[in-house]
Amino acid sequence: MRADPGGSARPPRALGAACGIVAAFAGLAVAEPVAAVVRPEASPVTAVGAVAVDLTPQPVREWAIAVFGTADKAVLTVGILAVLAAVAAGAGLLAVRRPPAGIAVAGGFGLLGAAAALGRPQGSWQDALPSLAGGLAAAGALALLAAAARRPRPARAPAGGAWALNRRGFGRLVLGVLAVSSAAGLAGRRLGAHGSAGATASRAGLVLPPPAVPAPPVPAGADLRVPGLPSFLTSARDFYRVDTALVVPRTDAGSWRLRIHGEGVARPLSLGLGELLARPLVQHDITLCCVSNEVGGPYAGNARWLGVPLADLLREAGVRPPSRGGPADQLVARSIDGMTLGTPVETVMDGRAALLAVGMNGEPLPFAHGFPVRMVVPGLYGYVSACKWLTELRLTTFAAYDAYWVRRGWARQAPVKTQSRIDTPRPYAALRPGRVAVAGVAWAQHRGIRRVEVRVDGGPWQQARLGAADGVDTWRQWVWPWEASAGPHMLEVRATDGTGAVQTEVRSGTVPDGATGLHRVRVQVRALG
Numbered sequence: 125m126r127a128d129p130g131g132s133a134r135p136p137r138a139l140g141a142a143c144g145i146v147a148a149f150a151g152l153a154v155a156e157p158v159a160a161v162v163r164p165e166a167s168p169v170t171a172v173g174a175v176a177v178d179l180t181p182q183p184v185r186e187w188a189i190a191v192f193g194t195a196d197k198a199v200l201t202v203g204i205l206a207v208l209a210a211v212a213a214g215a216g217l218l219a220v221r222r223p224p225a226g227i228a229v230a231g232g233f234g235l236l237g238a239a240a241a242l243g244r245p246q247g248s249w250q251d252a253l254p255s256l257a258g259g260l261a262a263a264g265a266l267a268l269l270a271a272a273a274r275r276p277r278p279a280r281a282p283a284g285g286a287w288a289l290n291r292r293g294f295g296r297l298v299l300g301v302l303a304v305s306s307a308a309g310l311a312g313r314r315l316g317a318h319g320s321a322g323a324t325a326s327r328a329g330l331v332l333p334p335p336a337v338p339a340p341p342v343p344a345g346a347d348l349r350v351p352g353l354p355s356f357l358t359s360a361r362d363f364y365r366v367d368t369a370l371v372v373p374r375t376d377a378g379s380w381r382l383r384i385h386g387e388g389v390a391r392p393l394s395l396g397l398g399e400l401l402a403r404p405l406v407q408h409d410i411t412l413c414c415v416s417n418e419v420g421g422p423y424a425g426n427a428r429w430l431g432v433p434l435a436d437l438l439r440e441a442g443v444r445p446p447s448r449g450g451p452a453d454q455l456v457a458r459s460i461d462g463m464t465l466g467t468p469v470e471t472v473m474d475g476r477a478a479l480l481a482v483g484m485n486g487e488p489l490p491f492a493h494g495f496p497v498r499m500v501v502p503g504l505y506g507y508v509s510a511c512k513w514l515t516e517l518r519l520t521t522f523a524a525y526d527a528y529w530v531r532r533g534w535a536r537q538a539p540v541k542t543q544s545r546i547d548t549p550r551p552y553a554a555l556r557p558g559r560v561a562v563a564g565v566a567w568a569q570h571r572g573i574r575r576v577e578v579r580v581d582g583g584p585w586q587q588a589r590l591g592a593a594d595g596v597d598t599w600r601q602w603v604w605p606w607e608a609s610a611g612p613h614m615l616e617v618r619a620t621d622g623t624g625a626v627q628t629e630v631r632s633g634t635v636p637d638g639a640t641g642l643h644r645v646r647v648q649v650r651a652l653g
């Protein structure tokens with residue numbers, strides 16, 4: 125930031141841009157404590173991010189998931205901050221020349237954030253407050269900074285309108301704005317932690333009742349313990365996470381309620397967590413997977429779930445499946461953050477272990493995986509069955525209502541497709557000739573896995589050894605000993621499900637109802653020396 129030696133009447137551009145960015149920082153920081161009080165999801169960047177997530181066209185969304193994977197949310201936040209910084213710099217430039225215009229841009233951004241927050245599902249008028257406060261703070265800070273930047277240095281007030289910065293005064297003001305807004309931001313963070321403390325304590329204090337129907341122990345041979353294979357049961361820490369929530373909803377178990385209502389519901393229900401836990405609980409091992417998983421991709425995990433059989437609850441509410449004359453064929457689950465997922469009523473009531481899960485691997489659900497209650501239905505992709513942070517179940521028809529992802533081009537019906545994956549060796553691994561353990565997992569939930577075969581360089585299919593089956597609702601590990609010869613090789617795998625159907629080789633993308641095709645891994649085998 126250098127005063128123009130030529131003595132122009134205007135502050136330099138860099139100074140204006142800096143004013144804008146400092147003002148934007150003040151706006152975001154001041155919004156924090158307000159969001160902490162109102163709702164964490166209502167903070168300006170989160171609200172704008174959520175709208176961006178909803179509006180992102182399907183191809184861009186898939187590209188982002190493919191490129192960034194589970195880091196897609198962090199990338200989105202950085203992107204929003206980058207755009208904000210650019211606009212802020214522009215507003216600052218404008219403000220040191222024409223103060224009202226620049227300040228209007230800053231305030232306008234606050235309004236944009238407020239509009240984004242108001243447009244969220246289940247948004248209320250208070251959701252606008254964080255962005256409004258932030259916009260006011262940014263506009264105010266920018267007004268002060270721009271005025272200081274325009275004010276000439278008193279000692280050598282140049283005649284003829286030449287501009288020179290009052291460095292001291294301006295520097296103090298910048299430091300002051302940064303200090304005040306940082307304090308506000310930090311206070312907001314602490315308030316936020318305090319706000320979710322009740323939910324955290326309610327989870328820590330939750331004692332899950334023992335299951336009335338426990339799952340049998342996992343068979344000894346289910347885990348083949350081949351290096352490079354994921355463990356048979358996936359810990360919560362290693363479990364993939366796929367959702368649209370930019371802030372993980374944290375609900376106090378004490379205030380949670382579930383409403384069951386809609387078409388053909390003779391006796392609508394409203395249950396608290398205590399009432400749910402008082403019912404007989406069952407424990408069941410279920411592999412969950414995501415429709416956006418590419419062939420060979422990582423979005424599958426296997427857990428021991430504890431929950432209430434959903435069919436019992438529905439029957440108690442008087443619901444009949446379509447095959448028994450019920451009017452509703454779709455069960456729409458709604459989450460606390462407004463996500464909707466539609467599941468076939470027939471599937472949920474056909475006798476499989478469709479659960480309202482409260483426990484995962486012996487613990488209450490982690491917040492990221494749906495605390496306090498989520499749905500899990502063996503055999504269906506997550507987006508049509510596995511609603512996290514569940515709060516409402518509504519009976520309707522597929523003809524009458526499209527859930528969130530269906531409106532975005534995904535299929536209404538999405539049973540899991542038979543998949544198999546090579547976990548080891550890794551793609552492009554450098555191997556030595558001789559015995560190599562080729563191993564992975566295969567899944568076809570609710571049909572089970574009967575056979576897995578491997579082939580090398582398009583040769584004959586060779587049968588792999590399977591890990592012990594833990595029911596039909598979980599994945600199965602497999603291993604095949606390969607006598608590797610020197611040279612480049614391509615490994616391929618295919619599975620046969622419990623009905624005898626062989627996994628298709630036809631390649632298709634994830635949209636609209638799950639990818640198909642064989643997982644291939646290329647490796648390089650080289651002799652020593």
Ligand SMILES: Nc1nc2c(c(=O)[nH]1)N[C@H]1C(S)=C(S)[C@@H](COP(=O)(O)O)O[C@H]1N2
Nearest residue numbers: 364365366367368414459463506507510512
């Ligand atoms: N509330 C809510 N529930 C949700 C989602 C979501 O975005 N919001 N995503 C669904 C999808 S697409 C999948 S694959 C599973 C993933 O569950 P996980 O994150 O516990 O692995 O949750 C499902 N439930």
Ligand SMILES: [Mo]
Nearest residue numbers: 414415506507
């Ligand atoms: Mo998913």
